[in-house]
Amino acid sequence: MAKQLNLQEGKVIATALHTEMQQSYLEYAMSVIVGRALPDVRDGLKPVHRRILYAMHELGLTPDRPYRKCARVVGDVLGKYHPHGDQSVYDALVRLVQDFSSRYPLLAGHGNFGSVDNDPPAAMRYTECRLAGMGHEVLLDNISEATVDFTDNFDGSQQEPTVLPAQLPILLLNGSSGIAVGMATNVPPHNLNELVDGLIALIDNPELPDERLLELIPGPDFPTGGEIVGQEGIRDAYTTGRGSITLRGRAEVEEIQPGRGRHRRTAVVITEFPFQVSRDSWIEKVADLVNQGRLDGIADIRNESDRDGTRVVIELRREANPQKVLNSLYKLTPLQVNFGAILLALDDNQPRQMSLRELLTQFLNFRIETLTRLYSHEQEQKRARAHVVEGLLRALSDLDTVIDLLRHAPDGSTAKVQLQERLNLSDRQASEILAMPLRRLTGLERQNLQTEFQELNGRLRELERLLGSRNELLKVLKKDLRGLKRKHGDQRRTVISGAVTVSFEEEHEDIPDVPSLLQFTHRGYVRRSEVGPRRGRPPKEVNPEEAEDFVVETQVGSSRDDLLLLTRSGRAFSLKVAEVPLTSGRSRGTPLIGLLPQGEPIVARFTEGTYSESTCLLLLTRQGRIKRVPLAEFNELTGRGLSTLKLKDDDELIWAARVHTGDQVVLATSGGRLLRLMADEEQIPLMGRTAMGNQALRLRQGEGLIGAAVVRESTELALVTQKGYAKRLRASLLRLSQRGDLGVQVLPFSLKTDALMGIAAVTPETELLLTTDAPRLLRLSAQTIPPLGRDAEGRRVVQTNKSEKLTELTVMAVEVGPEG
Structure with missing residues (x-):
């Protein structure tokens, strides 16, 4: 039995221990699930990533501005939005910069942000960052209280967005991984061109068959390339939300000249490693296996990688079978791994495992909602401005009456009332006329007001058409998606092979080579x-x-x-x-x-x-x-x-x-x-x-x-x-x-x-x-x-x-x- 102290009433309330533990642990679990570990299905971001991007937006670190020290960004995030450890915030910022961790990096960095060999980044006082074009345009364009909801920060001193107005499904684009309490997510990254094609196909036909959707989005596209072996795991992940995807590095067998005076030798050359596999750690693993006698046929191993790409050369002995050595590398080392895809995300603050179709549909619904709010807000602003311009034009058309009225009015309040009665104006219009400078009386200014009024009416008609028809809104959405595809799209890096399953059975090794x-x-x-x-x-x-x-x-x-x-x-x-x-x-x-x-x-x-x-x-x-x-x-x-x-x-x-x-x-x-x-x-x-x-x-x-x-x-x-x-x-x-x-x-x-x-x-x-x-x-x-x-x-x-x-x-x- 536990005792709970009620300070306000000065009482001690007896509470069962298991009840208190259950309630406290549930609150902690929900805090981790919603506030830290899982991404939102709408913008694909965890709270820490969302706060980093918004803090940089508030600092004005756009792609056309100079880089700013990462320590400044981390300090703003900690002080305003994310009261956790500074190292965890910096680690999240680093991953948003690394092009081998994010398929489409949302931040641009200047300095040492680590490497694919697991080299750590430099301290935040040395590195600099700013928003990348993808992060600024796709996630922060048009952000305001008119497009997304804002909420108080941890101490109520600031407002922060609950979601960013994403124009692309960042959850699928860059992927996400996180371990919550009793659940985990592991979403692989995808190719932008393929995702846009899939989104447009779903817009045109919401009942699009799964086979056609899988043709348009055939599988993940990892930033480090590699080769996906088989499509069974992809199909499982896309249709059920969970599947095991077999990922291999890219390897070729070459004839090389090891050194002066030595004979040419056969070598297995690794040019791409699976996602999140360190080259140095992998080389150490191979060396250990050779020393233990578990891996035969290898004479030497060299890392010839440089800035242009990966190249790890494994020299083979003269009697070694290259394919047999390569199969052993697949079997005994992380040259082949299984990526356990779990498409889990927060939907209305509730964790839910979803299929590929559901993830895309949820994003489309959010994007339609965002566009509707954006156009509605713009319509209100344009309508208010058109109302003011209409009053100014009405006053200029009867300028003598306005001047005579102002000349004889005893004060501004009386003039305002008389303007409203004489010219049939609203309170806002009368106020704008009284605040109008004398330069507005020139012919050029009159023409500018007339042109502005026509443009405002034209835009209002267009906004009414967009807000009055879902099909017209979807056309704009498709146009935006195609524009982003042209600007940010690139070729697929990960190859998907035709094999259905992978087996390391050595059933054919005893076949004589005849x-x-x-x-x-x-x-x-x-x-x-x-x-x-x-x-x-x-x-x-x-x-x-x-x-x-x-x-x-x-x-x-x-x-x-x-x-x-x-x-x-x-x-x-x-x-x-x-x-x-x-x-x-x-x-x-x-x-x-x-x-x-x-x-x-x-x-x-x-x-x-x-x-x-x-x-x-x-x-x-x-x-x-x-x-x-x-x-x-x-x-x-x-x-x-x-x-x-x-x-x-x-x-x-x-x-x-x-x-x-x-x-x-x-x-x-x-x-x-x-x-x-x-x-x-x-x-x-x-x-x-x-x-x-x-x-x-x-x-x-x-x-x-x-x-x-x-x-x-x-x-x-x-x-x-x-x-x-x-x-x-x-x-x-x-x-x-x-x-x-x-x-x-x-x-x-x-x-x-x-x-x-x-x-x-x-x-x-x-x-x-x-x-x-x-x-x-x-x-x-x-x-x-x-x-x-x-x-x-x-x-x-x-x-x-x-x-x-x-x-x-x-x-x-x-x-x-x-x-x-």
Whole structure:
């Protein structure tokens, strides 16, 4: 039993100890939750950050003013608004300056504010700061009691804002972390451009599907870059408010020259570390693991980082496997971490875990409320000023009466009353006329008053329109958002890879590194062998019911490489080359479709050892959608596969190929039109896996895309129609066009029922396999197809029956005999 002393009444009140402890702890918890640890969902700031920014605004530390000592700012914050320790305030100020802690720093600093290596900042008496452009414009523009609520400070001597009139969702933009009592928040930072796109999409369609919202805002964007592995954690965090996001540093394997007289060595070079991971601490961790014998294959480690960026070089021993060492670094060190996202913030002073949609919606509601208050206040001011100007103009229009009245009035009060009665003026208007200086009687001043009155009325009409229509208000909001995007937006720093999950299982480490030959046949089988193919028989027409499988594609790689398969539905699957059964004797091989978890037709297959950053996949759909996807996004796929692009219900993937810098692509339509494009950022920009892609060219009614070919200037194209007409055409005869053009007509069909069936890049030695709907298979040498001009209709190279059509054109990369 505890005793509570009541000093006012001089009594001691007996109180149960557990009741007093419960009440006191609850008050303390709410004080920590509301007043210290959690950000507000509206402006995304904790009280200490809000008070720092407002104190600097009061000091006039705008971006165009000189820097001021941080000690002065901290002193103002402590004395006026935040009665806590000076070091905690300075630490919060430092984080607002650091570009490796904040994605978009709200303050600009001058001096030593620490480093990514956990070096401490200089003391506040040495460093200087002022508001950054982002902090001043986005958070403090138009701040007044008219736009946001103000409240008394801790001693009632000052007024401070309860929230800042944020024009962007700072909570998502810079993120926030904090530990309260019984709860915590950990919001990752995001890219400004993506957030603005998501906000505008939600304004246009409040019922926007989650899939579309996740396309516009694909994931966090950390200030230190790195790579997010997989999207499961992102989806969980965005839809439920909580999820684990796997974040990796960026690492590459390079050949380096260690020193004079020494042989070249392989090295793992780290160029970006995960968010909030110290380089020096990480290097110490690696050194300890090497000394303990838990990390093998490392000969030396050097920190070559400078002002231009991070570069940590890990030299490997000659016998070391770089990928194995890199996997060990991911597993044993913070080169890979899990960011536990918790989207928790204060909503009406109540802590609430929210989804991404809810966070954006709460910000939009707050921004609409702020704009409404701002325009309402402006309307009151403009209306009051228009009222005064109208009285001045009325007095100037009857100036003789006003002068006569003033000349004969005994005092100012009488003159004021007589002005109101004679000219029908209000009390405010009469007072302004009496206070009007003589220079207002000049012609120029009259004209200025008339112009001002017209401008005031015009602005009042505009404000009435904005306040009377929510749609008009939303248009202004979208315009403001686009303006901020143009001014402050930048490119994404953090890459999001296509892997769904991350595993450090060493299931493939025991696979021997053996050169393997993969042969893909026209019937959809795959053969794997460790020897090269034999030359086949001469071309001839065969019966598909009796024919051996013809090899239409050959790929050489290692048994440890990945076999990347793309299906007609736009999904990508990956398996190890070693998982393809070895072919023995006269076996036709293994059905490729049987190696996939879902039996879908396969459009393209690629053997990949290292997923190069400079290589992209070019994807083309039946309805003419085209997109370029970084090959690195397909690294570390799981058996479930992933989507490579978003397809409409009646669309499908028909073609895919690797492209590099300088490549061109020629697209072909069934109507005989070709379009030649550069496969670069301007014509075919890089997109994420979930994007639908751009329209490649305009299709006419009844026309569709039938394929494409990656070309250079000297490449020859083979064009084959459904009725067996064909010609060879040099790619340089086609002009370089823009995406969305009509293209060039290269096949005037002699038969109305004919259409272009296939296109392929060929050489005179290339052999083609033609399939008809009869069904028939025909092998044809590209040398027998005549080279013709752009306007020629082609020569008949295959005789088809009246109702028979060619349906497929395949390049035969390797000729094989009966045994393959």
